[in-house]
Amino acid sequence: xxxxxxxxxxxxxxxxxxxxxxxxxAAWTAVGSNLxxxxxxxxxxxxxxxxxxxxxxxxxxxxxxxxxxxxxxxMLYGFFIAVVIVxxxxxxxxxxxxHDHGGNSDxxxxxxxxxx
Amino acid sequence: MSAxxxxxxxxxxxxxxEGRMNILGFWIFLxxxxxxxxxxxxxxxxxxxxxADAPAPSELFEMPMVLIMTFLLLTSSFTCGIAIHHMxxxxxxxxxxxxxxxxxxxxxxxxxxxxxFVHYAHEGASLPxxxxxxxxxxLTGTHGxxxxxxxxxxxxxxxxxxxxxxxxxTSRKVxxxxxxxxxxxxxxxxxxxxxxxxxxxx
Numbered sequence: 001x002x003x004x005x006x007x008x009x010x011x012x013x014x015x016x017x018x019x020x021x022x023x024x025x026a027a028w029t030a031v032g033s034n035l036x037x038x039x040x041x042x043x044x045x046x047x048x049x050x051x052x053x054x055x056x057x058x059x060x061x062x063x064x065x066x067x068x069x070x071x072x073x074x075m076l077y078g079f080f081i082a083v084v085i086v087x088x089x090x091x092x093x094x095x096x097x098x099h100d101h102g103g104n105s106d107x108x109x110x111x112x113x114x115x116x
Numbered sequence: 117m118s119a120x121x122x123x124x125x126x127x128x129x130x131x132x133x134e135g136r137m138n139i140l141g142f143w144i145f146l147x148x149x150x151x152x153x154x155x156x157x158x159x160x161x162x163x164x165x166x167x168a169d170a171p172a173p174s175e176l177f178e179m180p181m182v183l184i185m186t187f188l189l190l191t192s193s194f195t196c197g198i199a200i201h202h203m204x205x206x207x208x209x210x211x212x213x214x215x216x217x218x219x220x221x222x223x224x225x226x227x228x229x230x231x232x233f234v235h236y237a238h239e240g241a242s243l244p245x246x247x248x249x250x251x252x253x254x255l256t257g258t259h260g261x262x263x264x265x266x267x268x269x270x271x272x273x274x275x276x277x278x279x280x281x282x283x284x285x286t287s288r289k290v291x292x293x294x295x296x297x298x299x300x301x302x303x304x305x306x307x308x309x310x311x312x313x314x315x316x317x318x
Contacts, residue, residue, distance in 0.1 A: 009201040016194040023186055023308070030313040031179060040317050048309040052302045059197045060298045062143070065130055071143040078147035082154030089158035 015058030022051045127204045128287035135288040142292045146299050153303050156258055157310065160251040164318075170245035173252070173315035176236055182312045185228045186304065189263075192221035193301035200294045208282050211290065215274060218297065222267050229260050255311065259303055266297050 026047040029040055056062045062071050129135050167173070196218040202210030233253070236242065243253045270293050273286070280286050 007205075009198060012194060012197040012201060015197075016190075019190050019194075020187070023183075023190065026309060026313060027179060027183060030317050037317055041314055044309050044313050048305050051305050055193065055298050055302045055305070059193060060295055065136060065139075067136060067140040067143075070140060074144050074147040075150070078150035081151050082157070085151070085154045086158045086161060090161050093162045 011058050015054045018054050018058075019051050022047050022054075127291075128282065128284045129291040131284045132288075135284055138288055139292060139295075142295055146295065149299065149303075153255075153258070153306075156251075156255040157306065160255050160311065163247040163251040166247040167249070168246035170241045170249055171239055173248070173311075174318070176239055176241060177312050177315045179316065181228065181232060182308065185225055185232075186308050188221050188225040188228065189301050189304050192218045192225065193298050195221065196294050196297045200291060203282065203287055203290055206282065208277065211282070212274065212277060215270060215290075219267055219270055222263055222297075226260060226263055226267070229256070229263075233257075252311065256307060259300065259307060262300055262303070266293065266300055269293050269296070 026044045029035065029043050029047070033040065035043070056075065062068065062075065129139065195214050199211050199214035199218060202214060233256075236249075241249045241252075243250055273289050273293050276286055276289065
């Protein structure tokens with residue numbers, strides 16, 4: 001692999017610049033764009049996943065050596081379980097949430113429901 | 117790919133069977149860490165908005181602060197990669213210098229995080245303030261403890277490097293602590309996005 005002998009680690013620099021761009025883009029999408037909230041959440045989560053893959057492939061060299069496939073499979077399995085736990089928890093708890101608060105899930109509710 | 121399977125010319129950390137198995141084993145540990153953090157993310161997501169009498173996250177989260185912490189950790193992940201690159205070129209000095217830069221950035225991140233927590237506590241948001249803030253401090257605090265552990269671990273590896281130099285064993289240890297460090301940034305990307313950015317938007 002030519003990466004070994006190069007003086008300048010091109011892959012790392014590309015990954016670093018990519019990460020900065022994705023971070024700034026996500027921050028701007030959150031506070032600078034006027035997109036509807038569900039769109040913002042979807043967009044920044046997609047940006048986060050792309051950035052995580054940059055770390056795994058360009059910085060951590062997840063797929064190098066003959067164990068690469070096992071390593072990648074193991075991490076994908078970990079992320080799959082993570083998505084199931086997070087999405088499953090939100091889905092399960094969403095029922096009681098609507099019932100308790102009459103569908104009012106905005107951040108001001110602590111002022112309106114001080115007695116909770 | 118093939119260069120890494122060559123036990124004579126590939127990177128030092130892959131030259132022994134033991135070294136390769138250790139690295140594979142560490143990847144399996146990282147998979148379990150992803151799941152550990154997912155339970156904390158799930159708790160946080162479920163308790164989002166349950167701030168009771170304490171301030172809402174949108175009142176306390178500040179973009180400049182969060183961006184500084186993110187860039188500190190992101191840059192440290194990059195410099196850690198540069199350290200590994202120097203190690204693979206056989207440069208002990210380059211490795212040590214970049215590893216120290218990495219740790220300095222990591223300490224900077226921790227400093228900001230401690231400042232942030234103290235600031236929130238002054239504003240009336242601490243661990244016992246509400247369900248939301250409990251979930252917030254446990255999630256970000258667990259990540260912060262991982263960073264502290266990573267720094268301490270890397271310092272011990274630096275001492276070993278000084279005593280033993282670059283050998284297949286020490287390179288494997290550096291590579292593994294490097295993986296751990298990059299992984300902390302992976303978790304932070306999701307904290308940055310789903311805790312701070314969403315906390316500022318919703």
